[in-house]
Amino acid sequence: xxxxxxxxxxxxxxxxxxxxxxxxxxxxxxxxxxxxxxxxxxxxxxxxxxxxxxxxxxxxxxxxxxxxxxxxxxxxxxxxxxxxxxxxxxxxxxxxxxxxxxxxxxxxxxxxxxxxxxxxxxxxxxxxxxxxxxxxxxxxxxxxxxxxxxxxxxxxxxxxxxxxxxxxxxxxxxxxxxxxxxxxxxxxxxxxxxxxxxxxxxxxxxxxxxxxxxxxxxxxxxxxxxxxxxxxxxxxxxxxxxxxxxxxxxxxxxxxxxxxxxxxxxxxxxxxxxxxxxxxxxxxxxxxxxxxxxxxxxxxxxxxxxxxxxxxxxxxxxxxxxxxxxxxxxxxxxxxxxxxxxxxxxxxxxxxxxxxxxxxxxxxxxxxxxxxxxxxxxxxxxxxxxxxxxxxxxxxxxxxxxxxxxxxxxxxxxxxxxxxxxxxxxxxxxxxxxxxxxxxxxxxxxxxxxxxxxxxxxxxxxxxxxxxxx
Amino acid sequence: xxxxxxxxxxxxxxxxxxxxxxxxxxxxxxxxxxxxxxxxxxxxxxxxxxxxxxxxxxxxxxxxxxxxxxxxxxxxxxxxxxxxxxxxxxxxxxxxxxxxxxxxxxxxxxxxxxxxxxxxxxxxxxxxxxxxxxxxxxxxxxxxxxxxxxxxxxxxxxxxxxxxxxxxxxxxxxxxxxxxxxxxxxxxxxxxxxxxxxxxxxxxxxxxxxx
Numbered sequence: 001x002x003x004x005x006x007x008x009x010x011x012x013x014x015x016x017x018x019x020x021x022x023x024x025x026x027x028x029x030x031x032x033x034x035x036x037x038x039x040x041x042x043x044x045x046x047x048x049x050x051x052x053x054x055x056x057x058x059x060x061x062x063x064x065x066x067x068x069x070x071x072x073x074x075x076x077x078x079x080x081x082x083x084x085x086x087x088x089x090x091x092x093x094x095x096x097x098x099x100x101x102x103x104x105x106x107x108x109x110x111x112x113x114x115x116x117x118x119x120x121x122x123x124x125x126x127x128x129x130x131x132x133x134x135x136x137x138x139x140x141x142x143x144x145x146x147x148x149x150x151x152x153x154x155x156x157x158x159x160x161x162x163x164x165x166x167x168x169x170x171x172x173x174x175x176x177x178x179x180x181x182x183x184x185x186x187x188x189x190x191x192x193x194x195x196x197x198x199x200x201x202x203x204x205x206x207x208x209x210x211x212x213x214x215x216x217x218x219x220x221x222x223x224x225x226x227x228x229x230x231x232x233x234x235x236x237x238x239x240x241x242x243x244x245x246x247x248x249x250x251x252x253x254x255x256x257x258x259x260x261x262x263x264x265x266x267x268x269x270x271x272x273x274x275x276x277x278x279x280x281x282x283x284x285x286x287x288x289x290x291x292x293x294x295x296x297x298x299x300x301x302x303x304x305x306x307x308x309x310x311x312x313x314x315x316x317x318x319x320x321x322x323x324x325x326x327x328x329x330x331x332x333x334x335x336x337x338x339x340x341x342x343x344x345x346x347x348x349x350x351x352x353x354x355x356x357x358x359x360x361x362x363x364x365x366x367x368x369x370x371x372x373x374x375x376x377x378x379x380x381x382x383x384x385x386x387x388x389x390x391x392x393x394x395x396x397x398x399x400x401x402x403x404x405x406x407x408x409x410x411x412x413x414x415x416x417x418x419x420x421x422x423x424x425x426x427x428x429x430x431x432x433x434x435x436x437x438x439x440x441x442x443x444x445x446x447x448x449x450x451x452x453x454x455x456x457x458x459x460x461x462x463x464x465x466x467x468x469x470x
Numbered sequence: 471x472x473x474x475x476x477x478x479x480x481x482x483x484x485x486x487x488x489x490x491x492x493x494x495x496x497x498x499x500x501x502x503x504x505x506x507x508x509x510x511x512x513x514x515x516x517x518x519x520x521x522x523x524x525x526x527x528x529x530x531x532x533x534x535x536x537x538x539x540x541x542x543x544x545x546x547x548x549x550x551x552x553x554x555x556x557x558x559x560x561x562x563x564x565x566x567x568x569x570x571x572x573x574x575x576x577x578x579x580x581x582x583x584x585x586x587x588x589x590x591x592x593x594x595x596x597x598x599x600x601x602x603x604x605x606x607x608x609x610x611x612x613x614x615x616x617x618x619x620x621x622x623x624x625x626x627x628x629x630x631x632x633x634x635x636x637x638x639x640x641x642x643x644x645x646x647x648x649x650x651x652x653x654x655x656x657x658x659x660x661x662x663x664x665x666x667x668x669x670x671x672x673x674x675x676x677x678x679x680x681x
Contacts, residue, residue: 016669017662023644025662027669029680037562039503048656053666056681065501084501084524091503128680135561135585149585151563152505153592153655161659163666167642169584199488200555203584233555235584256679264679299488320487320553327486416560418497437492437559439515 003274005171006240007206010146010271014129016163026166029128031158032114033060033101035092036418037133041156042095052099053162059123060096060103062089063113064418068383068408076106076409085419112386112410115139115353119223120386122252126241126268131158136353136434138229141238142222143245144271146206148235170280172205172234173273176213178287183468185363186221187355187432187451189213190228191293195303197283202234205281208273209239213287219248220359227354228434231300240272294340294464295436295449297328302436304340306454306466312336331438332446333426341464343448344376346427348459349441350405350452351383352415355432358392360452364432365399367456367467373404374462381406381421383413403460417442430458472594473652477575478621479548482539483612489552490559491586495568498523508564509571513539543616551608552579556597557586566593576622578629580605591645592655596624598639624650 004012017025038060045051052058065085069075080086089106096103104110110117115136118124126144131137133155140147154164174193193209194201207229214222222239229237239245246265249255256264291305302325304311313325313336329336334343350356350364361384373380382400384390387410393400400407414421415433423429423445432455433440436447450458457467499511501524510528517539519532533540539547550569556579557565566589569577575595580602582590590597600608611631612618621630624646629637641649648655674681 017665019644021643023642025659025665027666027673036500040505040563043503050656082501088501088503125679127677133561133563135559137561149561151561151566151585151589151592153563153589157656157659160656161666162670163659165644165655165659199558200581200583203555203581230585233558233583260679264677267677299490324487416492416497418500435490435492435559437490439496440492443496443515443521 002278003276005273005277005279006144006208006238006271007146007171007236008277010127010129011168013127014146022167024166024168025163026129027163028131028158029057030118030123030130031058032118032130032132032137033058033092034064034114034132034134035062035088036064037152038095038155039088039091040152041159044156045159050160052101052159055100057162058101058159059118060092060101061111061114061117062092062106064412064416065089066106066411067419068411068413068421070406070408109387109391112389113353113356113412115227116356116385116389119143120252120388122249122255125249125255126245126271131164135230136227138235138237139223139227139353141226141229141236142219143249144238144241144268146236146238149230169206169236170204171278172202172207172281172283173279174207174209174283175211175285176287177211177284178213179216180213180287180290183453184290184292185451185453186217186224188290188293190225191295191300191303191449192285192290194228194232194300195293196285197232199231199299199301200233202229202232205234206236206238207232207234209237211287214239215242218359219244220357223357224354228300231434241268292451292454292467294454296332296334296340297325298331298436298438299328300434300436300449302328303449306340306464308340310334310336310338310340341466344428344463345430345458346378347423347429348377348380348455349383349414349429349431349433350381350455351385351413352433353385353412354434355452356383356385356389358389360432361389361393364452364456365397367453367470368403368405368460369399371403371460373459376462377459379406380404380459381408381414383408384410386410405459414441416440430455430464471592471652471654474575474594474596474624474649476621476623477548478619479576480544480546481549481551481608481612481618481620482544482547483551483609484538485553485609487553488555488558491557491562491565492559494557494565495562496522500562500564505567506571508568509573512568512572513537546573548573549576549578549620549622550574551605551612552577553605554580554602556582558583561585563589563593566590566595570595578605578608591649594649594652596622596649598622598629600637600639604637
């Protein structure tokens, strides 16, 4: 019998019950909750007279709607000014209080983006199943967990039963063979992967990321890669456990201790694909071929290396794709064949569940150090992923502030522009977030996805530039 | 959840691939704590010329007359014809809620994003997958024939075209069963409470750090 993939192992360990047609009841170890996708689920629970099955499996924080305004501009002290948004955050607070769910509220230093705070607290552990009403839940797979986004009906289902009704996905391995070059980051790796497989390439699959290029990454880097698995169509992305995983988890508040730690580590060391495991599909990319990436269009698959040019729809033989490219060029206000490094930006955004951890901020700070935000850049903002990331960064230096970046409070911020942080129509942004869809960062806003170092470089130079050359 | 058995309805085309959930229902409308009322803001940025916000009177907003859903011939449509990777992006269930509230009960496309596909079934929407060439043929037929309607039979897993042609489709058995009977997933799962408890007892022994 063939060996098992990491996904097979995680799946098999969580099957409560299997029906004849293959539909399974899958046990969920950790459920993360935020304000946007949970109110209707709590309401459903109340209407049916149900209670959460296992209160301690849930962890909540508000992130999408919270203001990230810096203290000198009023900060959090003024609360949420938008009454609709305020009601949503208050509803989360009330629901968590009513049902006894642990919540890091807006004034808690542990508050932040749900996908940043859970690993930071050790609430994400290897071998877990973890879900959240947010598609970027795939992030947590970086720790050797099975993690994916769910809709609100499933949020209610998990609250009520601690299970999900699921069918198993197929197995895909994406291997980055060989090391990537200096200056090439986790974000460039995952953008290159999406450019290769397309935004629907992973549909129906769980993706395991492997190979030297992935193993070389830190755990935070692996989170960046797994975070964008969904942008490649796969609900779940994951990386096998190694010593880095175990070192990362050790000593965090929710991590096991003493004898349980020893037992857990022994179990976690098995969480990798067996040598003879069978994948339904394997994609191999040569690490040395990956360059710093910049998206040019309105889908994450519309991506080119920084030394490339905006592609020409006339060269695309597929008519539907060519139409999509033309529509993207119109929306983005770009001409085909324009060199990427001649595109000026209006704003820069460093943050989001993809790139707001301490290592992301350090990588951007290295570039910003001793430089100033360019005159044509109206605003360059840095939004840390959690209160603890913010505190750590402030302990290390003041590079962003000295360089003229706006240093803000933690939250999702301009990644999806649900709060007050948004692009104006026509504004062009170098963004470390995960989606460049039309209107994502504000109606009419034009998003180019890049790594933190590339965003910082664009902010100080005023246009996209190869971070390795400045 | 409302049952789905058979329906006949007008088809509206959305002729672009990778239509994402931000386009289906822009984020400013996600601040609602209710499930209903998203229909008037379905495809808000494409459908209106001004910027939409929650609480606006949508009936007086300027319409983008170029947008397909604003054409008189597609008013009252209940079947959405779409392209590859429909519903990609966010897990927001507000996307199927908005489609349902607008009046769509069936979507036909060559493929969907996984989470969106799943969310549709939880809300009584039937997302049908057909071969890209068949979908292409339907786009041409819709464009050529005003008032183009299809009949969808979930039990028989067939679509009948106006000229009487039958197109077969596949739905997973369990999903079909739930949709045909309008079953509540949570109620179904709670029939297996004993299995869940047995599982938890075993896992508490094997992996106590997860409890």
